[in-house]
Amino acid sequence: MPRHLATRSAAEPTEPARPTPPSSATAQADSRADCGLYVHVPFCASKCPYCAFASEVRSDLMEAWAGAVLREAAAQAGRWGGFDTLYLGGGTPSLLPPRLLERLLSGLRRVFRFATDCETTLEANPGDVDRERIGAWRASGINRLSLGIQSFSDPELEFLGRRHDAQRARRALDLAREAGFRNLGLDLVYGWRGQDEDTLCGTLAEVVRFGPEHVSCYQLTIEEGTPFFIRNKSRPLLASEEEQANRFLLLSEVLGAGGFEHYEVSNFARGAHFRSRHNQKYWARVPTLGLGPAAHSFDGSRRAWNVRSLEGYLRSLGEGGTGREGEEALDERQARTERILLGLRTCDGVRLDVLSASAREKALSKFVPQLLLRVRAGRLCPTPRGMLLADRLALELCE
Amino acid sequence: MRRVRNFSIIAHIDHGKSTLADRFIQQAGLVSERELGEQMLDNLDIERERGITIKSQTVNLPYTAPDGSAYELNLIDTPGHVDFSYEVSRALASCEGVLLLVDASQGVQAQTVANLYAALEHDLVILPVINKIDLPVADIPRAREQIESDLGLDGSAAWQVSGKTGVGVPELLQAIVEHIPPPQDRSQEPLQALIFDAHYDAFRGAVISCRVFAGRVRPGDEIRLMSTGRNYRVEEVGVFRLKRVPREELAAGDVGYLIAGIKTVSDTRVGDTITLAEQPAAAPLPGFREMKPVVFSSLYPIASDDYLSLADALEKYKLNDAALTYQKDSSAALGQGFRCGFLGLLHLEIVQERLEREFDQAILMTAPSVQYRFTLNDGTQVVIDNPAHYPDPGSIRKAEEPYIRATIISPDRYLGALMKLCLDRRGTNSDLQFLSPGRAQLRFDLPLGEVIYDFYDRLKSVTQGYGSFDYELIDYRESDLCKLDILVNGERVDALSIIVFRERARARALVACERLKEEIPRQQFKIAIQGAIGGQIIARSTVQPYRKDVTAKCYGGDVTRKRKLLEKQKKGKKRMKLVGDVEIPQSAFVAVLKTDED
Ligand SMILES: Nc1nc2c(ncn2[C@@H]2O[C@H](COP(=O)(O)OP(=O)(O)OP(=O)(O)O)[C@@H](O)[C@H]2O)c(=O)[nH]1
Ligand code: SF4
Ligand SMILES: [Mg+2]
Numbered sequence: 001m002p003r004h005l006a007t008r009s010a011a012e013p014t015e016p017a018r019p020t021p022p023s024s025a026t027a028q029a030d031s032r033a034d035c036g037l038y039v040h041v042p043f044c045a046s047k048c049p050y051c052a053f054a055s056e057v058r059s060d061l062m063e064a065w066a067g068a069v070l071r072e073a074a075a076q077a078g079r080w081g082g083f084d085t086l087y088l089g090g091g092t093p094s095l096l097p098p099r100l101l102e103r104l105l106s107g108l109r110r111v112f113r114f115a116t117d118c119e120t121t122l123e124a125n126p127g128d129v130d131r132e133r134i135g136a137w138r139a140s141g142i143n144r145l146s147l148g149i150q151s152f153s154d155p156e157l158e159f160l161g162r163r164h165d166a167q168r169a170r171r172a173l174d175l176a177r178e179a180g181f182r183n184l185g186l187d188l189v190y191g192w193r194g195q196d197e198d199t200l201c202g203t204l205a206e207v208v209r210f211g212p213e214h215v216s217c218y219q220l221t222i223e224e225g226t227p228f229f230i231r232n233k234s235r236p237l238l239a240s241e242e243e244q245a246n247r248f249l250l251l252s253e254v255l256g257a258g259g260f261e262h263y264e265v266s267n268f269a270r271g272a273h274f275r276s277r278h279n280q281k282y283w284a285r286v287p288t289l290g291l292g293p294a295a296h297s298f299d300g301s302r303r304a305w306n307v308r309s310l311e312g313y314l315r316s317l318g319e320g321g322t323g324r325e326g327e328e329a330l331d332e333r334q335a336r337t338e339r340i341l342l343g344l345r346t347c348d349g350v351r352l353d354v355l356s357a358s359a360r361e362k363a364l365s366k367f368v369p370q371l372l373l374r375v376r377a378g379r380l381c382p383t384p385r386g387m388l389l390a391d392r393l394a395l396e397l398c399e
Numbered sequence: 400m401r402r403v404r405n406f407s408i409i410a411h412i413d414h415g416k417s418t419l420a421d422r423f424i425q426q427a428g429l430v431s432e433r434e435l436g437e438q439m440l441d442n443l444d445i446e447r448e449r450g451i452t453i454k455s456q457t458v459n460l461p462y463t464a465p466d467g468s469a470y471e472l473n474l475i476d477t478p479g480h481v482d483f484s485y486e487v488s489r490a491l492a493s494c495e496g497v498l499l500l501v502d503a504s505q506g507v508q509a510q511t512v513a514n515l516y517a518a519l520e521h522d523l524v525i526l527p528v529i530n531k532i533d534l535p536v537a538d539i540p541r542a543r544e545q546i547e548s549d550l551g552l553d554g555s556a557a558w559q560v561s562g563k564t565g566v567g568v569p570e571l572l573q574a575i576v577e578h579i580p581p582p583q584d585r586s587q588e589p590l591q592a593l594i595f596d597a598h599y600d601a602f603r604g605a606v607i608s609c610r611v612f613a614g615r616v617r618p619g620d621e622i623r624l625m626s627t628g629r630n631y632r633v634e635e636v637g638v639f640r641l642k643r644v645p646r647e648e649l650a651a652g653d654v655g656y657l658i659a660g661i662k663t664v665s666d667t668r669v670g671d672t673i674t675l676a677e678q679p680a681a682a683p684l685p686g687f688r689e690m691k692p693v694v695f696s697s698l699y700p701i702a703s704d705d706y707l708s709l710a711d712a713l714e715k716y717k718l719n720d721a722a723l724t725y726q727k728d729s730s731a732a733l734g735q736g737f738r739c740g741f742l743g744l745l746h747l748e749i750v751q752e753r754l755e756r757e758f759d760q761a762i763l764m765t766a767p768s769v770q771y772r773f774t775l776n777d778g779t780q781v782v783i784d785n786p787a788h789y790p791d792p793g794s795i796r797k798a799e800e801p802y803i804r805a806t807i808i809s810p811d812r813y814l815g816a817l818m819k820l821c822l823d824r825r826g827t828n829s830d831l832q833f834l835s836p837g838r839a840q841l842r843f844d845l846p847l848g849e850v851i852y853d854f855y856d857r858l859k860s861v862t863q864g865y866g867s868f869d870y871e872l873i874d875y876r877e878s879d880l881c882k883l884d885i886l887v888n889g890e891r892v893d894a895l896s897i898i899v900f901r902e903r904a905r906a907r908a909l910v911a912c913e914r915l916k917e918e919i920p921r922q923q924f925k926i927a928i929q930g931a932i933g934g935q936i937i938a939r940s941t942v943q944p945y946r947k948d949v950t951a952k953c954y955g956g957d958v959t960r961k962r963k964l965l966e967k968q969k970k971g972k973k974r975m976k977l978v979g980d981v982e983i984p985q986s987a988f989v990a991v992l993k994t995d996e997d
Contacts, residue, residue, distance in 0.1 A: 038955060219951040245946035266951050282954050296955040303959050328959065337962055345953055366980075370923065389923055391961075392948040395968050 029287035029299040033082035033115065036281040037108070039069060040292030041090040042310045045125070049161040049231075050189075052223035054294035054308050055091040061310060066100055068317040069291045070107040072306075075322060077111050079299065080289055084115035085278035088142075094124035098136035105140050119183075119277040121146055126172035127164040134179040144183040145176050146214075151188060152203040160189060173210055183274060185214030190251070191244045192220050192237055204251065208258030213274035215260060216267050217251050219244060245388055252384040264346045265387045283342045285335075293323075302329045341394040349373070349381030359397040367393060403652045404579050405473045405610070407455075407490045409518065410500035411508035411867060412479030415530045417441055417452050419500065419562035420476040426568060427460035427472075429640050439641065440476045445752050452478040453749055454719070455490040455596065457608060457654055459638035462572060470576050473638075473654035479510055481855075481869055482743030485690045485722050488517050489595045489669070492687065493610035493654055496524035496579030498571070499550075501557075503529050503537035506838070507545040508867035509808045515550050524579050527552045528571065533561040545835050582612075582652030589680040590614030590622070592649070592657070592673040595687075598719040603634070605661040605718060606643070609673060610654045612684060617648035621676040622659060625683040629666055630676045631659035664714050669721035690722045692740025693801075693872065694767045694851050695784035696747055697728045697894065698754075699736035701761040701976055701985075706735045712758035713737060716750070723750055730787065732892045732978045733763070738785055741767070744851055763976055763985040765894045766992045769847045772799040772875050786896035789882040792933065799875040800900075801847040807858065809866035811839040816861040824849035825900065844873065846900070852992045883908055885915065885991060886929040886936075887981050895991055908938035911991040916940040918987035926981055 029035050043062060044055040086108070088101075096104075105120075121144040122137055129147070137145070149169045151157055157165055164172075176184055186207065190200055207215055222232045231237060239247065252262045260268035261275075264283065269275040281288050290297045290306065293313035297304045304327035307313045316323045330338070336354060343350030352360055352375070363380055367373040372386035372393060382390060408416040417438035424430060424439055440456040441447055460472040475490040477483075491497065497518045501507055518525050527550070529542045543554035558574060560567030596608035616622065620633045637645040638655040649655045661667055672683035700709045717723050723746075728738035741747040747767060754760045770784040774797040781790060805826075807817060811833065818841070821829065826843035834840055845854075850870070858866050881904055885895035895915075899907045908930030915928045919942050930938035953961060975982040 221951050241946050248947065265949050265953070279954060282958065288955055290955055294956065296959070298955065298958075305956065305959075334962060337965060338958060341961060341965055342953065342958065345949070367923075372923065388947045388949055389945055390949040391965070392923060392945055395965055395972070398965060398969060 036085040036288040037083045038087045038290040040295040041093040044092045049227035072323045073111045082113035085119040087278040088122045094128035102140040126169040129172035146185040149186040152206045153199045184212045187216045204254045337398045344390045349379045356399045402470045405494045406496045407475040408498045409514040411510040414500045414502040415562040422568045455486045482745040491521040500530045504534045507549040509869035513869045527557040529559045533564045585613040586651040588613040590675045591680045593684045599715045605667040607657045615650040623676045625672045694741045696767040697765040699733040703734040765988045787893045798880040800878045803870040804873045805870045807841045809862045813862040884931045912938045912940040914990040918990045
């Protein structure tokens with residue numbers, strides 16, 4: 001499940017693909033209609049060995065969780081203008097019983113205002129997709145699926161400890177199309193030591209052939225506290241930096257040739273229209289509200305985060321609390337650092353006037369000639385090679 | 400008339416001087432049980448962190464003897480590390496006696512011997528004290544025997560104490576007043592007070608530590624600093640009791656402090672004599688032997704516009720560290736800075752750290768060097784401590800480098816390893832003596848340039864901590880030297896040059912290039928590091944560029960973490976010096992000197 005791979009928590013606002021407003025302070029959440037809503041579903045059927053997301057293998061607390069999320073939503077109601085995206089991430093949202101999901105969504109719709117064309121995404125594990133569920137999802141207003149395919153190779157899926165096999169993945173995609181989903185995304189993982197290049201190319205070819213609207217390709221990351229973390233200590237699991245870089249560029253080429261726009265470090269879309277409207281809010285710093293354990297929120301000036309453990313989260317809301325664990329107000333400097341660091345991850349880059357004069361000079365005299373950045377419409381945009389060094393460039397350009 | 404005793408505690412490093420001082424302070428009731436700390440006189444942050452004394456500290460202790468008579472004891476706790484032996488000799492000039500501590504588990508060590516000689520030179524009464532007798536591994540008879548055989552003192556007369564438990568401390572206090580003579584009463588003569596330390600107080604100006612040898616001084620007096628002839632009005636005098644305690648006067652025999660509104664820092668010189676303007680002493684006191692720095696390094700502000708603030712910080716710092724010398728310097732790569740002289744590598748490190756912490760300076764220091772002597776073809780002689788000033792090789796007729804005579808005391812089972820270490824460092828003229836059974840004293844002539852870097856650490860590690868080391872500079876000897884330059888991306892970085900023994904130049908260059916490769920952080924581009932003599936490249940290494948530096952995912956929950964990481968990295972970058980396009984961290988400048996033994 002693609003989305004799973006993303007640690008998604010609350011959201012952050014950003015400017016999506018539409019024309020960017022001047023770089024003045026981001027408008028606050030309560031006065032805008034383009035906020036994003038994220039709901040964290042902290043349940044999985046089994047735990048993947050590389051995953052550090054907040055999720056638990058249990059089903060007994062789903063009802064309680066949904067009740068708590070709705071309580072949290074009610075408490076936030078007045079502070080958010082309107083939403084034009086809703087993202088159910090996890091965890092494994094596809095595990096939720098359709099009826100519970102339906103109740104949750106209608107509950108949220110009672111509390112918040114959603115745009116009529118609201119992008120409503122559900123992250124789904126291919127193993128959970130069957131005709132009945134998928135019909136129920138559509139019926140409850142889900143209009144975008146993000147499928148955690150990871151790979152079309154069985155040995156690779158086994159290495160990754162996934163529940164499904166390649167056959168199951170193909171079937172899930174077909175079922176989704178059959179059910180009428182016109183906006184499908186899928187997730188892939190790559191970049192471990194010894195991963196066969198031909199196999200990766202095979203997966204990419206199959207992706208191109210199937211033709212989803214969106215693809216996320218995540219470089220495998222070793223997260224503390226996971227089984228992979230322990231294994232990695234005795235034997236390195238990741239490919240060398242050189243190899244990872246080459247794979248990244250290969251992916252960018254192949255998917256680019258297949259008609260996908262490489263619009264963020266790990267994300268590709270079949271044209272700007274199919275970029276993830278929701279995720280772009282994070283990179284453009286548009287306000288996003290995150291509900292559920294471990295979810296993060298950004299209201300335009302403050303970042304807040306919820307209690308990470310499911311039990312702690314339930315306890316907090318059960319006792320009349322907010323579910324929040326902490327928050328931080330950003331000063332102008334921090335906001336600027338974020339703009340640079342997030343902007344450089346996307347092909348739209350960062351406005352030149354966000355940078356200090358000396359950083360601008362450095363970018364133009366060093367990174368542009370090195371073909372890491374290019375200037376387009378008053379913005380500094382990373383090339384694919386620049387995206388590979390986005391964190392480094394951000395460090396060089398924040399002053 | 401008050402009864403006064405002035406004494407220092409001296410010993411090899413870590414033999415328990417500061418801990419014993421704690422017991423004296425405790426017995427004197429200067430602190431409540433609650434305030435009682437460990438090594439209370441080690442009040443600098445680095446002293447506390449490193450657990451060693453760097454500066455001598457004075458404390459004035461009231462003491463009532465069993466017979467009921469009241470005394471004032473002026474105790475000076477001294478550092479044990481070889482770099483700070485000048486602190487010891489300054490302390491000794493203010494005393495009539497010393498406690499010479501010997502750790503009962505370690506026995507007599509190199510600095511025990513060196514400190515004994517210093518006390519003898521000052522003609523002081525020496526009380527040998529066996530310390531740490533509470534340790535299960537304490538071997539009192541052996542310590543006694545070593546006091547006799549190695550130090551030539553009466554071992555049977557040695558006091559036995561534990562600075563930790565306090566055992567034997569009351570007896571020792573009694574011995575101090577019995578055996579250490581009182582200072583001479585010269586209070587009727589004109590004032591002569593010796594400045595032995597000072598520090599800068601932002602509100603009061605210089606706070607001077609002094610020992611009064613003759614006369615008396617009180618607030619309101621007009622004093623004269625004899626070296627400059629400048630006069631000041633005394634505002635306050637007093638004694639240190641962990642804090643400043645004002646007194647009505649300081650009289651002959653007293654050790655204390657004096658504040659006279661001295662804001663011109665350079666007026667206050669350690670070793671100077673204070674007298675009264677109205678009735679000046681005929682001559683100043685002898686002062687201190689000037690300490691000759693042995694190690695030199697240049698100091699630069701990380702941000703070039705901090706030069707003036709660094710200059711100001713150095714002036715104030717020097718007040719509290721008389722052994723530091725400095726003068727202006729400049730480098731093509733690093734801009735304006737200072738060439739500084741130090742008593743050793745630890746001293747250098749301490750100066751760097753104290754400037755950073757106490758004066759908030761962001762600085763970097765170049766690779767330390769010793770002072771070389773060159774005779775040129777035209778017969779002139781030049782002394783050079785900065786590789787940047789290395790003479791044109793064609794003009795050198797003779798090159799000489801400084802040598803030391805090292806004395807190493809160690810259990811004899813490590814002799815093989817010690818010999819090898821000294822020979823590797825071009826040691827000659829060895830001499831071996833066996834002291835008490837199982838202990839050897841090894842002497843070697845060594846080029847100073849070979850010991851400044853990590854000789855002491857290596858010595859400690861090959862002897863598993865049991866070896867100790869002392870040295871004295873002996874002379875200059877002819878040598879075959881050359882200058883090793885380091886080029887970073889083709890540009891010579893003058894501040895990375897070092898002067899090396901020609902025969903080892905290639906090996907040194909290889910190690911230096913490898914070390915720099917580890918120290919210089921990767922960038923988006925390849926960085927070539929080369930070692931060169933004259934125009935000839937003799938070693939090279941490459942810092943590979945970043946190929947990838949980006950996290951796979953950055954969604955809502957990741958933003959804060961990423962921003963904090965970036966802010967931290969930014970701070971780290973601020974501590975690096977930009978040379979051309981390449982960021983070079985502080986540590987790189989010293990890394991060129993590292994050997995490959997570890
Ligand atoms: N067991 C025991 N340990 C002691 C005693 N005295 C000191 N120590 C320990 O020995 C170590 C060194 O003590 P210090 O008092 O700092 O030694 P020092 O001689 O002042 O050291 P420098 O000032 O660095 O030369 C510390 O860990 C003390 O706790 C003692 O009498 N018994
Ligand atoms: S399905 Fe696997 S990768 Fe996705 S959240 Fe659960 S454990 Fe993590
Ligand atoms: Mg000490």
